[in-house]
Amino acid sequence: MQKPIELILMRQLASYLAMPILIADREGNLLYYNQPAEAILGRRFAETGEMRSEEWVQTLPLYEEDGSPIPPERRPLLVALRERRVVHRRVRIQGLDGRSRRIESTVLPLDGQGGRSLGGAIIFWELDPS
Amino acid sequence: MRVTLWGTRGSLPSAGPETLRYGGNTSCVEVRGEDGTLLVLDAGTGIRRLGATVGEIPAVDVLLTHLHMDHLQGLGFFAPLYRPKVQVHIWGPPSTTMDLQARLVRYLSPPLFPVRLRELPCDLVLLDVPLGRFTIGALEVAAALVSHPGPTVGYRISDGRVAMAYLPDHEPALGARHFPEEPKWTSGYDLAAGVDLLIHDVQYADAEYPQYVGWGHSAIGHALAFAALAGARRLMTFHHNPTHSDDDLDRLIETARRGEPPFELIPGREGMTIAL
Numbered sequence A: 001m002q003k004p005i006e007l008i009l010m011r012q013l014a015s016y017l018a019m020p021i022l023i024a025d026r027e028g029n030l031l032y033y034n035q036p037a038e039a040i041l042g043r044r045f046a047e048t049g050e051m052r053s054e055e056w057v058q059t060l061p062l063y064e065e066d067g068s069p070i071p072p073e074r075r076p077l078l079v080a081l082r083e084r085r086v087v088h089r090r091v092r093i094q095g096l097d098g099r100s101r102r103i104e105s106t107v108l109p110l111d112g113q114g115g116r117s118l119g120g121a122i123i124f125w126e127l128d129p130s
Numbered sequence B: 001m002r003v004t005l006w007g008t009r010g011s012l013p014s015a016g017p018e019t020l021r022y023g024g025n026t027s028c029v030e031v032r033g034e035d036g037t038l039l040v041l042d043a044g045t046g047i048r049r050l051g052a053t054v055g056e057i058p059a060v061d062v063l064l065t066h067l068h069m070d071h072l073q074g075l076g077f078f079a080p081l082y083r084p085k086v087q088v089h090i091w092g093p094p095s096t097t098m099d100l101q102a103r104l105v106r107y108l109s110p111p112l113f114p115v116r117l118r119e120l121p122c123d124l125v126l127l128d129v130p131l132g133r134f135t136i137g138a139l140e141v142a143a144a145l146v147s148h149p150g151p152t153v154g155y156r157i158s159d160g161r162v163a164m165a166y167l168p169d170h171e172p173a174l175g176a177r178h179f180p181e182e183p184k185w186t187s188g189y190d191l192a193a194g195v196d197l198l199i200h201d202v203q204y205a206d207a208e209y210p211q212y213v214g215w216g217h218s219a220i221g222h223a224l225a226f227a228a229l230a231g232a233r234r235l236m237t238f239h240h241n242p243t244h245s246d247d248d249l250d251r252l253i254e255t256a257r258r259g260e261p262p263f264e265l266i267p268g269r270e271g272m273t274i275a276l
């Protein structure tokens, strides 16, 4: 199944931008992240590939800045998709390389014409780059 | 299914001695179902001559891919619009903020055009094209948004036996690192997958494309790669550049044929009919 054109263009744009971007479909399944995102997520996209929502919620856990875990339903992406609004917040993410990083993230719900919900794009950056 | 090309030119009507063989009228394609169902793809200047041939018909469906002028300019000259009792359905993409009616009125009203939509004698219905499948007469139509500036759809039309796809303005290579990429990340793929006939944008020679990235069109190399990826049985070149003469277009096709594409390559010429 081909992805909607809005997600195709978003991925192409993300592949050219120098800021870390991750793209998910409307169910929250991970579809793509760009090279700058690889440094924060701790693994190359070519090695991880697409991941089901339940799967990457487990493999890339999020924590509050004080270290308490963020349950799946309160993850910024899932809030943005459910409530169809922009979500902006600081969290800690444990990368696939095992390292924990403090990041700031903005999630944009991608709504197409005719009220179609297509997915979301997460733009994020590391707060204390080493 | 029978497919006739009434206008094959892109961007601007291009009448002149150098465009006699491929034609100078802009995008318009007639699709006839076995039961006589008549679909008109786009309303470029080619639609005027089509309108003169349709005779007494109860209904016609005009499917617009988008509202760029070269796909709309002939609409007001389509004879069935001026016949009472003919049902004319015009389908086209809404924008994110305006429906098709509001968008069309911008062209079909003074000062751009002397007649207003509501003054047309036919039984006119304007329809926002659904993104997905729907049925017109005996034909099944699928529409999907594709890579081109502004809301633009491509169409796939099937009669249950054969299928054709119409992507006159399409830049699937836009932003792709290595075109073609996987099918799932390729604009237009689902519409064109496995079709018997793919009518596709071939606005540029490969060497011309780098100057026009993002303008919404394909070089012939992109069209060939896209058709191969989609597994189309025939590729018909379309939306010819106004600056390309008949001889230029012959050369493009000749060069493409030397690459031995895995499908039949048909130069899209105004007036030609293909039975599928």
Ligand SMILES: [Zn+2]
Pocket (backbone or CB within 6 Å): B010, B011, B027, B068, B070, B071, B168, B169, B239
């Ligand atoms: Zn065009």
Ligand SMILES: [Zn+2]
Pocket (backbone or CB within 6 Å): B066, B068, B148, B169, B216
């Ligand atoms: Zn166009």
